[in-house]
Amino acid sequence: MATTLADVAREAGVDISTVSRVLRDDKTQRVAARTRQRILDVVKKLNYQPNAVARALRLARSRTIGIVVPQLDNPVFAEIIAGAEHAAAELGYSLLISHRTRSSDDSDLFRRLVNTNRVDGLLVVSFDEDMQLIQDFQGVEVPIVVINRKIESMSCCVYHNSYKAAQLATNHLIDLGHRQIVHLAGRGGGFNARLRWNGYRDALTLRGVPYDEALVRTVGYAAEDAATATRVLIENSNVLPTAIFAATFLTAAGAMRSLHEMGIPMPDEISVVGIHDAEFALILYPTLTTVRMPNREMGRRAALALCDILSGKNVDSEIVLEPEQLMLRNSTGPCRQG
Amino acid sequence: MATTLADVAREAGVDISTVSRVLRDDKTQRVAARTRQRILDVVKKLNYQPNAVARALRLARSRTIGIVVPQLDNPVFAEIIAGAEHAAAELGYSLLISHRTRSSDDSDLFRRLVNTNRVDGLLVVSFDEDMQLIQDFQGVEVPIVVINRKIESMSCCVYHNSYKAAQLATNHLIDLGHRQIVHLAGRGGGFNARLRWNGYRDALTLRGVPYDEALVRTVGYAAEDAATATRVLIENSNVLPTAIFAATFLTAAGAMRSLHEMGIPMPDEISVVGIHDAEFALILYPTLTTVRMPNREMGRRAALALCDILSGKNVDSEIVLEPEQLMLRNSTGPCRQG
DNA sequence: GTGAAAGCGCTAACAG
DNA sequence: CTGTTAGCGCTTTCAC
Numbered sequence: 001m002a003t004t005l006a007d008v009a010r011e012a013g014v015d016i017s018t019v020s021r022v023l024r025d026d027k028t029q030r031v032a033a034r035t036r037q038r039i040l041d042v043v044k045k046l047n048y049q050p051n052a053v054a055r056a057l058r059l060a061r062s063r064t065i066g067i068v069v070p071q072l073d074n075p076v077f078a079e080i081i082a083g084a085e086h087a088a089a090e091l092g093y094s095l096l097i098s099h100r101t102r103s104s105d106d107s108d109l110f111r112r113l114v115n116t117n118r119v120d121g122l123l124v125v126s127f128d129e130d131m132q133l134i135q136d137f138q139g140v141e142v143p144i145v146v147i148n149r150k151i152e153s154m155s156c157c158v159y160h161n162s163y164k165a166a167q168l169a170t171n172h173l174i175d176l177g178h179r180q181i182v183h184l185a186g187r188g189g190g191f192n193a194r195l196r197w198n199g200y201r202d203a204l205t206l207r208g209v210p211y212d213e214a215l216v217r218t219v220g221y222a223a224e225d226a227a228t229a230t231r232v233l234i235e236n237s238n239v240l241p242t243a244i245f246a247a248t249f250l251t252a253a254g255a256m257r258s259l260h261e262m263g264i265p266m267p268d269e270i271s272v273v274g275i276h277d278a279e280f281a282l283i284l285y286p287t288l289t290t291v292r293m294p295n296r297e298m299g300r301r302a303a304l305a306l307c308d309i310l311s312g313k314n315v316d317s318e319i320v321l322e323p324e325q326l327m328l329r330n331s332t333g334p335c336r337q338g
Numbered sequence: 339m340a341t342t343l344a345d346v347a348r349e350a351g352v353d354i355s356t357v358s359r360v361l362r363d364d365k366t367q368r369v370a371a372r373t374r375q376r377i378l379d380v381v382k383k384l385n386y387q388p389n390a391v392a393r394a395l396r397l398a399r400s401r402t403i404g405i406v407v408p409q410l411d412n413p414v415f416a417e418i419i420a421g422a423e424h425a426a427a428e429l430g431y432s433l434l435i436s437h438r439t440r441s442s443d444d445s446d447l448f449r450r451l452v453n454t455n456r457v458d459g460l461l462v463v464s465f466d467e468d469m470q471l472i473q474d475f476q477g478v479e480v481p482i483v484v485i486n487r488k489i490e491s492m493s494c495c496v497y498h499n500s501y502k503a504a505q506l507a508t509n510h511l512i513d514l515g516h517r518q519i520v521h522l523a524g525r526g527g528g529f530n531a532r533l534r535w536n537g538y539r540d541a542l543t544l545r546g547v548p549y550d551e552a553l554v555r556t557v558g559y560a561a562e563d564a565a566t567a568t569r570v571l572i573e574n575s576n577v578l579p580t581a582i583f584a585a586t587f588l589t590a591a592g593a594m595r596s597l598h599e600m601g602i603p604m605p606d607e608i609s610v611v612g613i614h615d616a617e618f619a620l621i622l623y624p625t626l627t628t629v630r631m632p633n634r635e636m637g638r639r640a641a642l643a644l645c646d647i648l649s650g651k652n653v654d655s656e657i658v659l660e661p662e663q664l665m666l667r668n669s670t671g672p673c674r675q676g
Numbered sequence: 677g678t679g680a681a682a683g684c685g686c687t688a689a690c691a692g
Numbered sequence: 693c694t695g696t697t698a699g700c701g702c703t704t705t706c707a708c
Contacts, residue, residue, distance in 0.1 A: 002453055004700095004701060005701065006701080014678075014679085015678065015680075016679095016702080016703095017678075017680080017681095018679075020702070020703060021703095024703080026704095029677080031677065031678080032677060035678080049449075049450070050701085050702075051395075051700090051702070052455055053394045053454075053455045053456070053700090053701080054395050054684090054700070054701035054702045056684095057391045057392050057686090057702075058684055058701080058702045058703050058704090059703075060684070062391060064434075072416045072417070072419055072423070073413055073416045073417055073420060073617075075411055075413070078410045078411045078412075079410070079411055082409075082410040082437065085410070085435060085436070085437050086437065089436075089437070094436075094456060095436075096432055096434055097423060097433050097435045098423070098427070098432075099420065099423050111387075112387065115387040116389065116390040116391075117340065117392075117685095118390050118391070118402075141340075223617065224620065250617070253618075253622075254621055256621070256623065257620075257621055257623045260624075278411075279561065279588070282595075283588065283594070283595055284591075284595070284621070284622070285595045285598035286598075287595070342684095342685055342686085343685065344685080352694075353695045353696080354685090354687095355687080355688085355694075355695065355696080356695075358686070359694090367693080367694090368693065369693065388685085391684090391686095392684070392686045392687090394700095395685080395700050395701070396686045396687050396688090396700055397686085397687070397700085398700070455701095
């Protein structure tokens with residue numbers, strides 16, 4: 001079986017406690033240089049790796065953090081996980097992944113993960129408007145970092161500046177001369193959805209473009225719903241909008257499909273911009289102008305914050321990430337009806 | 339702190355071993371019904387949850403399996419993970435996720451995960467043509483299940499019938515009257531790439547359509563490369579192909595973008611079909627005809643197989659998953675030049 | 677500087 | 693039927 005401290009100790013002719021001291025580089029208790037070297041040699045020779053489980057039991061800390069996501073087949077969440085995994089690995093933590101659907105009423109998930117001592121802390125990625133979440137945090141006794149949304153009662157939240165992102169997108173359209181700008185908004189009550197809507201509204205107002213609520217459609221985050229809403233909107237318009245600002249990548253793409261189907265050329269007749277960049281923005285025709293959001297960074301920062309908390313450091317209770325940049329592509333162009 | 343066996347035992351007025359017996363439902367040693375009930379009551383009252391770490395140390399089994407993926411921001415891998423997580427959770431296993439890039443030469447990853455006793459077994463998702471992989475398995479002493487490819491020396495591999503999938507796609511095009519069918523193939527040497535190419539070739543041959551190697555372009559798996567290849571191919575063709583069979587979803591989309599840019603209407607002039615379905619197939623214009631592959635199921639079957647191995651059961655050394663079905667959409671249509 | 681020993685929470689013989 | 697006991701591999705006080 002795997003080599004243990006005892007194996008190393010026997011081979012080096014010392015006690016296991018000495019080996020342990022050397023391995024953990026204990027500052028308070030010095031070990032003779034010769035002994036230390038001998039032990040190090042044996043460790044290398046036997047390729048000894050400490051048993052993480054035994055250590056976890058002894059220290060009551062597993063050096064594992066859990067990440068709970070609402071869904072996996074969503075590039076945004078996947079990027080968050082990637083960022084978290086990277087940061088965790090760098091700090092010597094492992095990442096336990098767990099999945100929590102809104103339907104499966106698994107209100108015990110957090111407590112199970114935690115009380116069985118599997119994880120030292122929790123990263124929870126939230127859907128925009130999952131209210132159940134807050135209740136489920138009750139009675140969980142490890143630090144939790146919330147990702148993708150602010151929750152007042154939680155001690156640390158990492159999220160995007162969606163307000164700013166929306167302004168970037170909207171200003172881009174205004175700069176191009178657009179005045180009739182449709183907003184395909186996320187689900188009502190959603191944290192990011194609301195901020196994006198506000199950012200859109202304020203960007204218009206600040207630049208002297210009248211804000212018309214009739215141009216806003218709450219479509220949620222599904223491509224299909226965005227496609228339908230776009231069709232309805234266009235078919236019932238007296239004066240055709242010249243641009244669409246979609247709250248997410250998927251809804252932007254859904255809108256584009258409808259425009260294609262109706263034979264409306266982009267960006268000649270209508271420009272489209274969405275929030276969240278992805279490789280998929282490049283496979284669309286025309287390639288989609290987006291506001292790139294630092295999703296990986298969000299996962300990374302959250303993991304770093306959690307590990308900081310676990311080492312007793314203080315962390316900011318809110319970490320807000322600014323949008324990376326406007327990715328200028330071919331779906332937006334100057335307004336021809338200006 | 340968390341309640342322990344001792345807490346329960348004290349409260350119920352019995353020994354901890356008795357509590358342990360009741361909780362693990364030990365068949366060999368019976369416990370008096372009254373005692374059992376009393377213990378169960380206390381367990382519920384104190385909301386006792388066994389300490390997984392202590393159990394893992396004692397049993398030398400963590401009930402955790404690791405999954406190693408080459409990248410996360412890829413819907414195919416995300417679906418595999420989702421399937422694996424689900425199955426693992428159902429069997430009472432946790433999933434430790436780990437990331438292994440081809441660049442970061444982390445040949446120690448597997449051994450580290452395993453030797454520190456974190457995981458009882460490993461699920462390894464392979465890129466199509468990562469040869470390094472096989473060496474890195476050396477010296478890993480837990481069961482490994484390989485996903486997405488067959489490796490002769492490994493005891494259990496779960497993968498798609500890519501050959502059949504390619505035939506489905508190709509036959510579909512042939513049925514529509516196409517004869518000049520381009521194949522955008524995956525990277526040379528790739529397991530799935532080769533099977534798809536073979537499936538394409540054999541489908542043509544079986545139906546009496548001449549196989550012309552000049553119609554095959556090895557473009558790998560990047561949308562951009564597929565887009566470029568498509569452009570070059572079309573521009574240099576004397577006789578225009580009437581259909582494109584792309585080895586993956588992303589390359590199909592890349593080809594579509596090029597066709598759009600060249601003003602070639604789909605499916606009127608050229609039909610396009612790809613392997614691997616995703617929500618993204620529906621946001622393309624036209625919506626993309628695909629062969630849906632059971633990615634989730636692949637993850638699920640792999641996790642089940644691994645857990646079976648861990649419980650000492652025998653499992654098939656190869657689990658081959660058939661393509662789910664052809665998802666007929668708007669990117670393919672009858673050949674007009676027939 | 678190094679060793680001895682206790683104990684993290686649990687399971688599994690072995691007694692009784 | 694139930695209790696006693698010996699560890700799993702490690703860290704950490706306390707001795708010497």
